[in-house]
Amino acid sequence: MRVAIAGAGAVGRSVAQELLDHGHSVLLIDKSPTSIRSDLVPDAQWLLADACEMSTLEEAQLQTCDVAIAATGDDKANLVMSLLAKTEFTVPRTVARVNNPSNEWLYGESWGVDVAVSTPRIMAALVEEAVAVGDLVRLFTFRQSDTNLVELTVPADSAYVGRRLGDITWPAGVHPVVILRQQQSLLPEADRTVEAGDELLFVTPSAAEGELSALLANHRG
Numbered sequence: 589m590r591v592a593i594a595g596a597g598a599v600g601r602s603v604a605q606e607l608l609d610h611g612h613s614v615l616l617i618d619k620s621p622t623s624i625r626s627d628l629v630p631d632a633q634w635l636l637a638d639a640c641e642m643s644t645l646e647e648a649q650l651q652t653c654d655v656a657i658a659a660t661g662d663d664k665a666n667l668v669m670s671l672l673a674k675t676e677f678t679v680p681r682t683v684a685r686v687n688n689p690s691n692e693w694l695y696g697e698s699w700g701v702d703v704a705v706s707t708p709r710i711m712a713a714l715v716e717e718a719v720a721v722g723d724l725v726r727l728f729t730f731r732q733s734d735t736n737l738v739e740l741t742v743p744a745d746s747a748y749v750g751r752r753l754g755d756i757t758w759p760a761g762v763h764p765v766v767i768l769r770q771q772q773s774l775l776p777e778a779d780r781t782v783e784a785g786d787e788l789l790f791v792t793p794s795a796a797e798g799e800l801s802a803l804l805a806n807h808r809g
Contacts, residue, residue: 589613592653592679594639594669595660596623599685603659604632615648618660640668642676650677658684663691667699674700703730724801727789734794737765740804744784748804754778759796759803765789 589612593600596618604614608631618624619638626634637644639660650656656673658666666684673679684699686692686706695704728737742749748756753764753776764776768787774780782788792800 589654590652591615591655591657592617592648592650592673593657593659594618594665595658595685596620596625596634597659597661600657600659601625601629603657604629608632615653617644617648640665640672642672645669645672645677650679653677653679655679655681655683658682660685661687663687663694667694667701670695671700674702703728723805724797726797735761736792736794736797738790738792738797738800740788740790740801742782742784742786742788742804746782746784746804748782749784751782752778753780753782756782756803758790759792759799761793762796762800763791765791 591607591612592615593604594617596616600616600618604616607614608629613633614629614631615633615635616629617635617637617639619636621636624634624636626632635644635648637647639645639658650673653673656669656677656679658669660666660669663686666687670682670684673682681702682700683703683705684695684701686695686704689706692704692706695701723740725739726736727739730736758764766789767774767776767780768789769783769785788804790800
């Protein structure tokens with residue numbers, strides 16, 4: 589997979605190294621000469637240029653990329669790069685960093701953003717996930733489809749403790765993804781039973797979140 593990353597600061601370099609470690613091809617783009625630190629990520633390609641310029645993205649051959657990541661410290665630059673990547677170069681997937689939480693509402697389909705990454709939102713979700721039992725916690729939002737990755741820790745008095753996953757009728761559009769149980773990651777197979785304290789991860793439409801939460805929080809009579 590070929591990935592272009594706009595922004596070669598600490599965030600961009602860290603993402604680049606992770607992707608390289610997983611065998612992907614990475615191009616880092618930054619307009620600041622001081623950010624071009626090829627010695628820190630030697631296996632990446634580097635381009636000293638402005639990622640908001642069409643000529644830069646043409647030179648980068650962005651149309652050959654599978655993913656474009658806008659990871660600069662400037663929300664305006666991240667939005668422009670995402671929009672150009674999606675509309676002018678038809679990059680299949682765009683990921684953009686949200687720097688100012690008040691700008692998060694802009695990071696959607698109208699600006700070509702498939703996935704928006706907001707550090708404050710992620711941190712808040714992780715805090716909620718750590719302390720909430722029986723409450724649905726939204727971990728991630730897939731902007732284009734209005735679909736979310738959510739987590740729910742099953743309370744001990746849930747009516748579904750001991751039930752087979754295959755016997756549970758989930759709300760429309762809801763799909764269990766994984767069960768986290770005692771430091772294990774388990775596939776949601778039909779014969780697997782729900783246990784108290786399980787952390788269940790689902791992909792679900794926003795409209796079905798309330799129904800899903802009420803379903804698993806249903807107490808035994």
